[in-house]
Amino acid sequence: MGAKQSNNDNFFVALIKFILFLGILYFASGFTYQFALAVSGAADVDILLLPGTVFFAFCYYLFVKDLNEAYKKIQTFFFRTPVLSYLVPFLLILAAIVYFVLIKFFSVAINRAVFVFVGGFIVSAHLIFVSHETRGESFGQFAGYLFNLSLYYLVNIMLLAAYFNVVFNFNVLRVFFDGLEKSVAVLRGFF
Numbered sequence: 543m544g545a546k547q548s549n550n551d552n553f554f555v556a557l558i559k560f561i562l563f564l565g566i567l568y569f570a571s572g573f574t575y576q577f578a579l580a581v582s583g584a585a586d587v588d589i590l591l592l593p594g595t596v597f598f599a600f601c602y603y604l605f606v607k608d609l610n611e612a613y614k615k616i617q618t619f620f621f622r623t624p625v626l627s628y629l630v631p632f633l634l635i636l637a638a639i640v641y642f643v644l645i646k647f648f649s650v651a652i653n654r655a656v657f658v659f660v661g662g663f664i665v666s667a668h669l670i671f672v673s674h675e676t677r678g679e680s681f682g683q684f685a686g687y688l689f690n691l692s693l694y695y696l697v698n699i700m701l702l703a704a705y706f707n708v709v710f711n712f713n714v715l716r717v718f719f720d721g722l723e724k725s726v727a728v729l730r731g732f733f
Contacts, residue, residue, distance in 0.1 A: 556682035559689040566692040568729065573696070573721030577703055580717045581658065584710035591655060595662030603670050613671045628676065628690075629697055631668035634661060638705045645709065652709055661705045665698050 578592055603609065617627035637660055644650040672694050678687045703714040 552682050556685040560685040563685065563688040563692050566689070566696065569722065569725045570692060570696055570699070572725030572728070573718060574699060576717050576721035576724060577699060580703075580712045581706055581710065584706075584712040586654065588655075591658050592662050595659050596666045599663050599666035599670065603667070609667060610671050610674050613667060614675070617671070624675075628672045628694055631664055631698060631701065634664045634668070634698075634701055634705055637661065637664060638708050642708050654709065657709050658706070661702055665702045668698060669695060 581592065582588070614627075617632060620632045621627040621630065641652060641657065645652060669691075673687075673691055676687055676690055678684050700714070700718065703717060706712075707714055
């Protein structure tokens with residue numbers, strides 16, 4: 543009787559995580575849309591550069607080289623806990639620092655398209671790493687995986703926005719709240 547109750551509780555928790563994932567996914571799509579519009583407006587680069595970067599990173603992992611072992615070593619070297627290594631892409635922080643120093647102290651002109659590509663590739667590679675490391679087998683593990691991955695995505699897209707703020711002049715918090723506002727407005731339309 544106790545094992546059956548435990549399975550029902552696990553299924554209930556997994557179902558709640560799956561429903562929360564759907565809500566977070568909805569918000570993440572609104573935020574991503576607003577983020578892409580802000581970057582394309584501020585960066586004066588093609589809006590398709592970001593999805594192209596994600597596609598390139600995915601194809602690189604799929605057809606050329608799986609970088610997960612090397613990436614795992616980098617992440618675990620700088621972040622000793624798994625949660626931080628999944629949550630924060632160290633290479634993105636390092637790239638932001640390098641670009642900041644190049645721009646502020648050496649007055650180097652930065653190619654904006656390359657800057658966007660580097661940031662997008664690092665975040666894409668990081669999310670591929672996280673998805674490989676945290677996937678599960680059962681429905682409960684899969685629901686937890688989707689829930690956690692959606693939270694990691696939101697944190698990483700906010701870090702990418704902060705990275706882009708090194709070169710481009712746009713308000714990261716405004717983009718965040720505009721995405722939230724649009725998502726809530728569309729969600730209200732359903733009810």
